[in-house]
Amino acid sequence: MGLFMQKRNLMSVHYVTSHFVQKSSLSNHMFVQTEEKPHVCEVCNKSFTQKAHLNEHILIHTGKKPYVCELCNRSFTQKSNLKTHMLTHTGEKPHVCEICNKSFARKSCLNNHMLIHTGEKPHVCDICNKSFTEKRQLNKHILIHTEAYPHVCEVCKKAFTEKGDLNKHILLHTGKKPHVCEVCNKSFTLKGVLNKHILIHTGEKPHVCEVCNKSFTQRGGLSKHILLHTGEKPHVCALCNKSFAKKTSLNSHMFIHTGEKPHMCALCNKSFVQKTSLNDHMFIHTGEKPHVCEVCNKAFTRKVDLNRHIFLHTGEKPHVCEVCNKSFTLKRNLNKHMLLHTGDKPHVCDICNKSFACKFSLKNHMVVHTGKKPHVCEVCNKAFTQKGDLKKHILTHTGEKPHVCELCNKSFTLKRNLNKHMFLHTGRKPHVCDICDKSFAYKHSLNKHVLLHTGEKPHVCDICNKSFAYKLSLNTHILIHTGEKRHVCEICSKSFVYKRSLNSHMLIHTGEKPYVCEVCNKSYTLKWNFKKHMLIHTREKLHDLTCVTNRLDDRKIEICMSTDNKRVLSL
Numbered sequence: 001m002g003l004f005m006q007k008r009n010l011m012s013v014h015y016v017t018s019h020f021v022q023k024s025s026l027s028n029h030m031f032v033q034t035e036e037k038p039h040v041c042e043v044c045n046k047s048f049t050q051k052a053h054l055n056e057h058i059l060i061h062t063g064k065k066p067y068v069c070e071l072c073n074r075s076f077t078q079k080s081n082l083k084t085h086m087l088t089h090t091g092e093k094p095h096v097c098e099i100c101n102k103s104f105a106r107k108s109c110l111n112n113h114m115l116i117h118t119g120e121k122p123h124v125c126d127i128c129n130k131s132f133t134e135k136r137q138l139n140k141h142i143l144i145h146t147e148a149y150p151h152v153c154e155v156c157k158k159a160f161t162e163k164g165d166l167n168k169h170i171l172l173h174t175g176k177k178p179h180v181c182e183v184c185n186k187s188f189t190l191k192g193v194l195n196k197h198i199l200i201h202t203g204e205k206p207h208v209c210e211v212c213n214k215s216f217t218q219r220g221g222l223s224k225h226i227l228l229h230t231g232e233k234p235h236v237c238a239l240c241n242k243s244f245a246k247k248t249s250l251n252s253h254m255f256i257h258t259g260e261k262p263h264m265c266a267l268c269n270k271s272f273v274q275k276t277s278l279n280d281h282m283f284i285h286t287g288e289k290p291h292v293c294e295v296c297n298k299a300f301t302r303k304v305d306l307n308r309h310i311f312l313h314t315g316e317k318p319h320v321c322e323v324c325n326k327s328f329t330l331k332r333n334l335n336k337h338m339l340l341h342t343g344d345k346p347h348v349c350d351i352c353n354k355s356f357a358c359k360f361s362l363k364n365h366m367v368v369h370t371g372k373k374p375h376v377c378e379v380c381n382k383a384f385t386q387k388g389d390l391k392k393h394i395l396t397h398t399g400e401k402p403h404v405c406e407l408c409n410k411s412f413t414l415k416r417n418l419n420k421h422m423f424l425h426t427g428r429k430p431h432v433c434d435i436c437d438k439s440f441a442y443k444h445s446l447n448k449h450v451l452l453h454t455g456e457k458p459h460v461c462d463i464c465n466k467s468f469a470y471k472l473s474l475n476t477h478i479l480i481h482t483g484e485k486r487h488v489c490e491i492c493s494k495s496f497v498y499k500r501s502l503n504s505h506m507l508i509h510t511g512e513k514p515y516v517c518e519v520c521n522k523s524y525t526l527k528w529n530f531k532k533h534m535l536i537h538t539r540e541k542l543h544d545l546t547c548v549t550n551r552l553d554d555r556k557i558e559i560c561m562s563t564d565n566k567r568v569l570s571l
Contacts, residue, residue: 041058059077065077067079069085069089071089088105096110097110097114097117099114104238104239106238112238113257123135125145127145134258151165152166153169168189168190171189171190176189179191183201184201189288196217197292200294207219207222209229227245235247235250237254260273263275267285268285280301283302284301291305292306293309293313295313319333321341340357347359349362352369372385375389376390377397379397380397392414400413403417403418405418405421405425407425428441429441432446433446435450452469457469459471459474460474463481476498480497487499487502489502489505508525512525515527
């Protein structure tokens with residue numbers, strides 16, 4: 001009996017090791033030990049251990065937010081939330097990850113972050129055993145199993161509240177487009193999308209911004225636009241503190257931390273972080289391009305591509321460099337441009353340590369080390385390092401010249417060639433020689449010109465060591481050694497080393513004689529013969545001429561010399 005009392009006393013000591021000033025605090029503490037929750041919300045029946053917790057919870061139903069930030073006037077339901085919010089003003093992040101030293105404002109954020117390192121997914125669905133990193137992900141998943149979403153797609157298992165929503169969803173898999181525009185006969189999967197499309201024809205933009213009077217076709221477009229004026233980003237990531245204007249943007253951002261891609265294409269099983277990305281992807285299978293330019297009727301799969309395209313018509317370049325005032329259509333182009341001023345080249349090659357301003361440039365550079373040319377032409381099997389180079393090459397087979405000059409209608413395969421051509425119309429010569437101030441339309445023309453001043457001939461023939469100022473001159477010279485005559489006449493099959501020789505030869509077949517003597521009206525096919533003829537007229541005016549015959553490239557060229565050995569005229 002005495003032993004039993006000793007054990008009972010020991011147990012009593014175990015329960016009273018926590019001390020409290022007030023009896024109410026002891027009572028609350030006892031509820032924690034017993035897990036009893038006597039305080040019940042009359043609205044939703046949720047129960048709490050302490051009365052204070054119930055009082056804070058009631059504010060959710062009443063909408064009252066009594067705790068106000070003195071710095072930005074933002075209000076909160078709970079005092080603890082206000083304390084956490086204050087850290088955004090102070091910048092304090094007291095909770096540090098011991099593995100990667102990343103810091104967080106809240107302990108809960110650190111706990112969530114730790115799951116990235118451990119790979120733990122503690123929240124498990126009781127029905128299908130699928131596990132999730134965060135509780136909210138599990139809650140969202142649970143809805144699939146509840147009666148609230150009884151209508152399930154048999155193809156991708158997505159669940160819907162109403163049968164009608166499921167029927168609309170099924171159209172994505174079947175590719176059916178039952179809703180047809182009466183104006184242009186374009187068809188759509190959903191009635192709502194057709195209604196939005198109709199506004200393109202009517203030109204109606206009923207949603208107007210009260211700040212700048214800009215109008216929008218859709219209400220959602222106006223809502224997004226309003227945030228540009230307010231600058232408000234109320235939705236903050238608990239893991240990295242990045243803020244977002246829209247809740248949906250925050251939800252999508254969270255997948256970066258979890259690595260989850262919940263939106264899967266039912267046709268090819270490709271998965272996406274965002275639902276909108278999946279929707280855009282589905283257009284690849286359906287071929288639909290719902291976003292149409294109101295100016296030129298060009299259609300796009302994605303809205304963002306349409307928005308970029310619109311700038312071509314408006315000429316608007318809203319992103320301006322603060323250093324040199326150069327403006328850009330796209331934000332990312334401004335970001336790349338800024339690297340020119342900062343000199344920053346953050347992307348470094350691991351092999352040769354060469355650095356680049358853009359990640360894209362580094363990727364292109366890596367091919368130098370790997371030697372890979374993954375992009376192969378299906379017509380001639382020529383391989384290219386970059387996809388863009390292959391696309392340009394394809395145009396040589398198709399003969400397509402999509403870039404047309406608006407002034408003379410001359411067309412070009414490449415955009416840059418059109419840009420160069422425009423200098424002919426504008427007369428602009430922006431590239432000036434520092435030595436003689438001669439100006440040129442093209443940079444490469446200036447580079448060639450500078451060689452005249454320096455006398456440099458960097459291009460050397462490997463066979464005879466003859467050097468040339470220009471690469472093109474060397475390539476032409478090489479043909480003398482190889483004997484290659486790649487320019488062939490389609491009429492008589494005669495071949496020539498130079499293209500210009502073929503062009504001259506073609507005049508024999510056409511009978512064209514473009515070179516006409518202004519003195520006697522005699523015409524010639526070749527310019528060389530025309531110049532030789534002109535000597536007949538010049539000899540009548542020149543006295544004491546001695547004509548010397550030289551041989552160059554198997555052609556006789558007469559150089560007429562005066563008696564004092566000064567050259568008068570040469571061919």
